[in-house]
Amino acid sequence: MSVRANALSIIGRAHGLVGVAILGVAVTGCAQDLRGELVAAGVFSPRSLEVGKDDLVTLGQMLFFDRELSGSRNIACATCHLPALHAGDARHLSIGQDGARLSRSVIEPFNRSFATSMFWDGRIEERDGEIVAPLPLPEGIETLLEAQALFPLLDRHEMRGMAGDHAEDGRANELAMLDDEASEAIWSAIVARIVAIEGYRALLASAFPGVTIEDITIVHLARAIAAFESHLWELTDTSFDRFLGSVSNPPDEGAMAEPERRGAELFFGDAGCARCHSGPLLSDGAFHAIGVPQIGPGRDALHQDEGRFAVTRDPADRFAFRTPSLRNVSLTAPYMHDGAFVRLEDAVRHHLDPEGSLAAYDGSQLSPDLQGQIHFELSPLIAAAIDPEVRPLRALSDEELWDVVFFLGTLSSQTEQALGPEAGIPRSVPSGLPVDAPPSGLEQRP
Ligand code: HEC
Ligand code: HEC
Known part of the structure; x- marks a missing residue:
């Protein structure tokens, strides 16, 4: 007997490029159940966009690494999204x-x-296109991804800074002097900085x-900036994508080892897991409360981060966060949402008993x-919001948990696994400001 998967197609829209990925796979034998589950979960290999290295990408790379975009000329996008640290x-x-x-x-x-x-x-x-x-948003x-890039620029804590701040070389932070509501003026002031630099005028003219x-x-x-991010980070060279197959490559049944297959x-x-981690990114794109402890400053006076609730004001969204994509998860x-777990197996184990994990x-x-910034006093509120769907359908043994962790490893891109510390870093940027490089002594990092 063979199951024929529905032909799924998706239109990717980016910079006018249109790509189509189709999974239409005839499946036989023992892989059949898994293939059926994959179709049910809407999972397919997302390769669809060919993002070439062109002038737009080069300009984006410079901007992404240039501290000129921050108020006090001290933080670039790359400070927090370093290629060598897998975009984080x-x-x-x-x-x-x-x-x-x-x-x-x-x-x-x-x-x-x-x-x-x-x-x-x-x-x-x-929403509705x-x-x-x-x-x-500006016209x-x-x-x-383009819309997203506008927001760290406005955020005082991320990039813009506080009134009265100065750059290291003494230059005033004119961006921080503008009102928080004056988004258009802040963006214009950033553009004024960029076009004042000769190197950028040349890059802009070719892009x-x-x-x-x-x-x-x-x-x-x-x-x-969005073109650069796509150029670097639209990756599907993983064992799982080889197993899935794509328009250009037939599925490779041998791409996943036995424990990884069992984990899948x-x-x-x-x-x-696929009730929430579904689709090509292993995320339903929806918001769920899974009982993660509150760590750090939070987003209000009580140090709470209520997640999706702050956007919708719907009590059902309290402490709900977007299901994260699991692509490259073993590397990140x-x-x-608050970095509560260091080890992947602990992040997975949390789902088995969220209330217990939160309490313990x-x-x-x-x-x-951060050890003095764990807000256990909020745990009862966070526990009360937990989505009952988080738990597995039945208890999992420790061996089974590890098989799931092995499966998650198949979602890591070969390109990302082979990255050297200098990956993606330009030698210099047009402003002449220092360029972020990965720190040595990474174990000290968190
Ligand atoms: C100070 C650190 C920091 C800087 C600087 C920074 N980011 Fe981020 N970035 C974050 C954090 C933290 C989040 C998650 C924030 C949240 O969800 O509220 C994030 C989220 C994102 C996301 C969202 C991805 C998704 O799927 O939701 C993108 C894309 C991104 N950043 C790109 C950029 C770009 C482009 C810049 C520069 C213009 C930038 N970031 C500057 C820390 C930073
Ligand atoms: C009810 C929906 C739901 C189910 C079911 C679910 N997850 Fe999650 N998962 C989430 C949400 C939401 C988060 C992020 C929560 C947060 O940060 O507050 C998350 C986070 C994770 C993370 C951390 C990823 C990161 O980048 O931070 C991993 C790993 C993970 N889930 C794996 C799994 C596995 C494996 C299963 C099955 C055992 C599973 N999840 C079942 C919703 C779910």
């Missing part, structure tokens, strides 16, 4: 402008052309032929400054 910063919670912890852990932007919202709380999202964001923004320097806006900068069968079967510790949370895995 390897910290529990990122460190922002004043050296203080942000409220959330970095999201590594892999395969984002398949994302339906941005941020742990989805505050930028696509429209991009909805916390404030009006011309086409994708979620946007026909657009005069006077007509360059923040939308052009966002487009270039559990993941899409009895472990119940720490885990959860071991803060010794945190770096010393």
